[in-house]
Every structure is written in structure tokens, then in C-alpha cells.
Amino acid sequence: MNRLLKNREILLTVIIALMIAGFSTRAQGFAAPGNLANIFNDTSILIILALGQMTVILTKSIDLSVAANLAFTGMAVAMTNAAYPDLPLALLIVMAIGIGAFLGAINGYLVWALRIPPIVVTLGTLTIYRGMAFVLSGGGWVNAHQMGPTFLNVPRLPVLGLPILSWIAILIVLGAWFVLTRLPFGRAAYASGGNPTAAIYAGIDIGWTKFIAFVVSGALAGLSGYLWVSRYAVAYVDIAAGFELDTVAACVIGGISIAGGIGSVGGAVLGALFLGVIKNALPVIGISPFAQMAISGIVIVLAVVFNARAERKAGRIILRDRGAKEVSA
């Protein structure tokens, strides 16, 4: 029983189930399958971004530029679609992923080659990318009527009862699980965050691993840029402002350690769903949507307290921390 309580995924699942049950006593039909599918669809973009964020956090870094990246990429694809309605959607999606990955690569390069702390790099690029979205659009909006029908409709098409947007999220969850637990990159990511010294001794290139993590996070942010613009059918400079904090929050709630090296894909997904359920439930149970920010704040603080208790290390570090010196110098 004690071990069950310590398992973050099970605990979160139980909490989310209890929340849904609780909300459905106040609002009939909250727990209906259709509504749950809606909540999942609504949370899809957060799940995708949280998985990118998680990859970065695993390597002892943080990417605060994801929302700005999303805004820039979203604007870029929306404007391209408005200007050249004949371009196939697949090309636009490739373009979104490409731009996102490139912006992520800039972050990654600065962290890898110049060894600037990730928080400083992404604080800087956060303002730069969003500013670039403004320069690109001239402050203008791209509205629904300027976007092509395929561009808008594809993520909404239902396949086997779920919209394609949800399926994309599911595919990315499976992909992230495969990459992080079955591929060398996943091992390297966990190792370079969990114990940089040991990782260096084991022949893992920490800088390269971080670079790839930022590229992955950027690519997912780029994809989310298209999904966001298509889902809300509008693109403007301030879309998803502050959303980077939600992605960090989803990770922290999901038990991903901000110090790196600890966390699971399931945790990040459940962390995102936790926020998604709260966000969808507030209006249903008659709490002002203005309360959402304070509630996420309390949840983040509680999750951090909880994580710290779970992570308290037993034993001592025997090897001297030479790797850490190299990383932070």
C-alpha cells in the first residue's frame, strides 16, 4: 500500500479519477465519455508541449521559450496558408516542425556550445521569438476566413471516435515513451541529468544530449504552433502567452524532477491531464475562470513539496562532481 502511494502515476490517476467523480456530482455528465474525450482533446497541445519540456528538464535544463516558439511558428504557418492557399497541408506541417526545431536548435546551440545556463538562454529567446512573431505579422491577426478549410479542419476530423488532434497527442505520447525508454538518446537524457559525472565517465556527450533535447522540444512546440492556430482558428502575437509555465507545471505535477534525471512519460501526461481537468471543471462547477491561475499556483507549490519528499536521496555521492563543474563552468 505504501509503495502504491509512492508511485506517482497511480497516485495521480486516482486523484484525477476522484476529481472527475467529485465534479460529476456537481455537474451531470461531467464524467460522460464524450466529455472526457473533449477534455483530452482540449489538453492535447499541453500534453505535447509537456513531453518536450520533460525531455529538456530530464537533462537538467529548462525551456521557457516553448510558448513563444509556438506563437512564432503558428503565425508563420497561418500566414503562409493565408498567402498560398494551394500549398498542401503536409508541407505546412513539415514547415511548422522545421521552424520549431530550428528555433529549438538555437536554444540548444547556445546551451551546448557556449554553455550559457538554459534558463538565461530561454528567457532571452522567449522575448526574441515572440518579438519576431510581431515583426513577422506587423501586429496583425490571421483570422479564420483567411485560413483554408483543410488547414482548419484536419485536426478536428473524427477518426474512430476521437479527433485527429487527440490521435496526434496519443502518437506523440507513444513516441516519447519509445524514445525515452528504448533508445540510446533516452538513456543519455536520463543519465546526463541524473548524474552528469557518471554520464561523462560512461562516454555520454552531455552537451550534445542537451542540444538534441532542445531540438525535440522546439520541434514539438512548432507542431503545437500549427495545432493551436488551427484549433482556435486565429493567429496573433500573444497566443499561448504564459503557456510555458503550464508546461513546467504539468511536468512538476507529474513528478519530473526539476534537478533532472527523474520522471516518466506517464507522469508528464497525467500532470497535463490534471491541469486540463481542473481547467475544464472550473466553469462547470461555477468557479470563476479567474481562479484558475491561483489554483494552478497552489497545485505547483504542493507538487514541488511533494516531489522533494519523494526525491530525498539516501546514501552519498562517492565520485567527485567533476562533470558538474564542466557543465556549469
Add this chain to the structure above:
Amino acid sequence: MSDVVSSKRVIPDRLGSKTSRLLASWEVLLFGVAVLIFVFNSFASPYFLNAWNLSDATFNFTEKAMIAFAMALLVIAGEIDLSVAAIIALASTAMGAAAQAGIGTPGLVAIGIGTGLFCGAFNGLLVAGLKLPSIVVTIGTMSLFRGISYIVLGDQAYGKYPASFAYFGQGYVAWVFSFEFLLFLVFAAAFGILLHATNFGRQVYVIGNNEFAARFSGIPVERVKFILFLLTGVMAGVASVCLTSRLGSTRPSIAQGWELEVVTMVVLGGVSILGGAGTIAGVVIAAFVMGLVTFGLGLLNVPGIVMSIFVGLLLIITIAIPIIARRIKEMS
């Protein structure tokens, strides 16, 4: 972060001569940049070299700089507070509510600073008391503090402040020197003394350089960190009084995104984000640099969001240059 036991810096056997060290120092370099920007702005816009315009320009940075002084100490000690802008919002909301209830100016100031103190204590308790990582804690409290403002205000605004309250953000002490600018100078001096001339300041450096050694030297690490969070909260409260008084109204989105600008100012001032190094003089010059850049661009009709590109570039480039320079030096 806490696993890092070894010291973060290698101290060379022989230091260079005093003049060469001074010339190569970050503060001198930054001062040069400030002068360059000043000269450039004077040529770029005919409205720049005007005592009143320059006085107006100081409002671009005085409030942020007041927080940056306290934040500098916090960053030197190896922590960070991303909730400062949210503290401004909460303190402003508290003052707004009090003003609606008819409380006078002294009471409002006390409430504003008191709210800051309380928020700082809350952060300090979580970070120093429960030993949690400050970056996530303050991301959480940032959401919490501003969230409370949103619950209280929603889409409304407070606007009825007493007339005498306007002095803090709009008053002038003498000629073009505003009350805020005076406050900025006083706090710069106070934090300079605190960091560079007191035992407490020494302890801040030691904690940032090597927390492990600090503990062995008998420095009350937790207490120092707690005090630093309190100071940061109080300075955010002071900044909130100034900003609210200057704007004369409170919305929950007040000072949105300021935490980034404050951190940029601190890092631009040469404070190491890894802790253990930095000076108040650097932060003061960085405040002027950022103020001059944004003001100069404003005179050239550059929109605010494009200015933020320059601020972001400034942050990354100023950090990258010394690193690249050191790389080149090592190669030769």
C-alpha cells in the same frame, strides 16, 4: 544544483595588474556600452538630449532596478525569485482594495510594502525552510500571487487613489530629479553597502560560491536565504507602491513580464546566474543601459514588443561575448 560540491571558479596563481583588471572588468565594459548607446541616441533622435526627456527615461528602469538590487543578492546566493512581478500585482491589488475602503496614503504604503514582505516570507519559507528549488517554487507562487489578484479583480480595475498617493511615482524632489530616481539612488547605495561592506554581504558570496563550505564555516545558510527572499519581497512591495502611484490604477495584469526584465537587468549587470559573483555597481549600470535602449528606441517609434527583441538579444550577447572571448584567448 545542490550536488555541486566543488567551487565554481578557478582562481589563477597570479592576478593581472590593478589597471588591466579594472579595464577588463565587466562594469567598465558595460559603462562603455552605456556611453555608446547614449552617444548613438543623441545622434539618432533630436529629442533625446533634453533634461526632461532624460528624466522621463529614468522611469523606464527605476522601479525594475529597485527589485534588481535585491534580486542581485538573491542570484549571487544561488537562488532566484521569478514571482516579483506577481508580488507587485498582489501588493497593488491590496493597496487598491484599501484605497477603495478609504485608507489614507501612509496606510496604503504600509499595506503595499507589508504585502511584499508577506509574499517574500512565503517564498523564503518554502525555499529556505523546506529546502525546495527556488525556480519552481517561485514559478508556482508567481501563478498564485497573480492568481489572487485575478480572483479579487477579475476584469475590473481599482482607480480611486488619494491625491497625495501620487507623489511616489509622479513627484519631483528638485528640478528634473524625480522622487523615484532619488529612491533608486538611495537603494543602490544601501544595497551596495549591504553586499560589499558588511558581513552579511560576504556570507551571500560564500553561499553562492560554495554552499557546502559556507555551512562548514558556520554561516546560517537558511537564515541568510530567508532574509534575501524577505528583502526581495519588500523591494517588490516598494516598486509596487511606486508603479501604482505612477499609473494611478491597478489591473491584475500590472507589471506583467517584469520578472524577466529584472532578471535580464541582473544578469546584464554581470551577476553570475550560477551564483557567487557580481556587483551592485554592475546592476546600476545595467539599469541605465536598459533604460537608455528602451527610451532611445521609443523615441525612434519602435514598438514595445520589438524593443523586447533588443532586450533579449542584449541579454544573450552580453553573456556570450565574454565566453567567446575566453575561448579565443584559450586557443591562442
